[in-house]
Amino acid sequence: MKIVLFTHPSFLPHQSMPRFAKMIKDGMLEKGHELTIWTPQPFFFKLSFNRSFLQKWFGYLDQYIIFPITVKAKLLSSNKDTLFVFADNALGPWVPLVKKRYHVVHCHDFLAQQSASGILTENKIGVTGKYYQKFIRWGYKKGENFVSISYKTQNDLHSFLDKTPKISQVVYNGLNQNFESIEDKNELRQTLSKKYKIDLSNGYILHVGGNAFYKNKLGVLEIYDQWKTDFTGNIPLILVGEFPSDQLIIFKEKSKASKSIYFITDTDDLQLRQFYQGATVMLFPSLYEGFGWPIVEAMASGSLVITTGENPMKEVAGNAGFYIPKKNFDSQELIKWKTVAAKELERILKLTPQEYKEAVEKSISRSKEFSAQSFVDSIEKVYQQILISK
Structure with missing residues (x-):
């Protein structure tokens, strides 16, 4: 398979998401598939002078203005059989860029979406935050294929979609570090x-x-x-x-x-x-x-x-x-x-x-039911299913 993996930009403070993306990357490469990562670069972000307010908004420019232009240019020379994989549903605004190509969105949770929609009353979201989550939702709703990390996440996903997905599978996360017990x-x-x-x-x-x-x-x-x-x-x-x-x-x-x-x-x-x-x-x-x-x-x-x-x-x-x-x-x-x-x-x-x-x-x-190998094997099957679904 030829895979393009969309990930969160490295200039943003994420912990679990880079590990998840790495698990996909390493697993697919080990299985012999071709994989390339597409992610925003910090053009405007570098001009923020380490001011948090400017970093946020300049980061948005890099992610939602510059990066889509870059993606559209790359798509002109990309193989038609390429599978575009989104490492997180929060990357939804980029999904419409490849909605007519083979694609899949990995879904982790919809807590921010539910908060912005007033479902989770414990967490208050400001006006700009609500618009941002609406923007994310507009994007991933253009997708057809999804992989959720739990049945709870899958149920939440379906509650936000306007139509039944073509493919919607649950694949539990796999441990991405060597966690093991000790005798003493x-x-x-x-x-x-x-x-x-x-x-x-x-x-x-x-x-x-x-x-x-x-x-x-x-x-x-x-x-x-x-x-x-x-x-x-x-x-x-x-x-x-x-x-x-x-x-x-x-x-x-x-x-x-x-x-x-x-x-x-x-x-x-x-x-x-x-x-x-x-x-x-x-x-x-x-x-x-x-x-x-x-x-x-x-x-x-x-x-x-x-x-x-x-x-x-x-x-x-x-x-x-x-x-x-x-x-x-x-x-x-x-x-x-x-x-x-x-x-x-x-x-x-x-x-x-x-x-x-x-x-x-x-x-x-x-x-042991949550091994990295089991995760990789399962998502590979979903990816292959998507490529033969059209």
């Missing part, structure tokens, strides 16, 4: 304790994720605070990800458990894998997800996972996950939610060594 966590915990000057010798509760509203990072702190209030456990909470927001910092400072809460930022891939491997349990009470990478990453690393009992979290964790209700923001219901979640956390922490071992084995077994 004690030595690793001692190493992490020395490096970060935190006593992790008895284990720790882990959270991995950014500050986006749907990650419910405040909810992680609320559960831990409730657990420290209701029970006598004394292991720390480690939150790996972005620098905490003011809201998170204020909550930590007011919490009775403040001295046991640690925000770890600027970790590399090795350090992230180590935190997964050393964790007693990962707390991941997301409100919404497209897939939930950290769930599989933690399971593959030999950690248990407590997450929200709704899709796609349940879809991903399956019978290896431990579930709590979705957070309710009503004041009375919030108290109930924190109490229930804290009890479940305590229950997991009190598992006998044999029960814990069996639960870890189940987690590792579940994670």
Whole structure:
């Protein structure tokens, strides 16, 4: 196959999307297919002088004015049998450029779309943001073929389309790093304790994720605070990800458990894998997800996972996950939610060594269903199906 992969520009701050695009690129090249990446270059962006406001708008010029002109020029000499692959549904504005050619759009989540449409009331979107999401939706609706990373994402996609897609398949994400468990966590915990000057010798509760509203990072702190209030456990909470927001910092400072809460930022891939491997349990009470990478990453690393009992979290964790209700923001219901979640956390922490071992084995077994090879094999079949569909 001849494949052109559209990706997010490298001058924008993305983390998971470049990894996803790399998984497609490496997988297709390894299978012997020809693959070229088309992505915007920073012409106007370079003139922004590192000012965030100018970077945003100058970046838009590069993406939606200059880049389409470049694409149209390249299309004149591209093979008619080329398959154009969009690594993310957020790249929707470029889909109309190749709508009459073989194409497919990979869909991750529609949280921004749902927020802009007023479906997710927890996340308020400004006027310009609503127009931007409308622009994205206008684009991907021109597509005919889609691959979604979960059935939840596929259902959300179909709710935004005006017609039934020609092809719409679900292909679960594959692990794009070598996450694996270790036999003895004690030595690793001692190493992490020395490096970060935190006593992790008895284990720790882990959270991995950014500050986006749907990650419910405040909810992680609320559960831990409730657990420290209701029970006598004394292991720390480690939150790996972005620098905490003011809201998170204020909550930590007011919490009775403040001295046991640690925000770890600027970790590399090795350090992230180590935190997964050393964790007693990962707390991941997301409100919404497209897939939930950290769930599989933690399971593959030999950690248990407590997450929200709704899709796609349940879809991903399956019978290896431990579930709590979705957070309710009503004041009375919030108290109930924190109490229930804290009890479940305590229950997991009190598992006998044999029960814990069996639960870890189940987690590792579940994670093997999300291999990079399985992902690549599955999308190759979809790509081939598209090329013979006309």
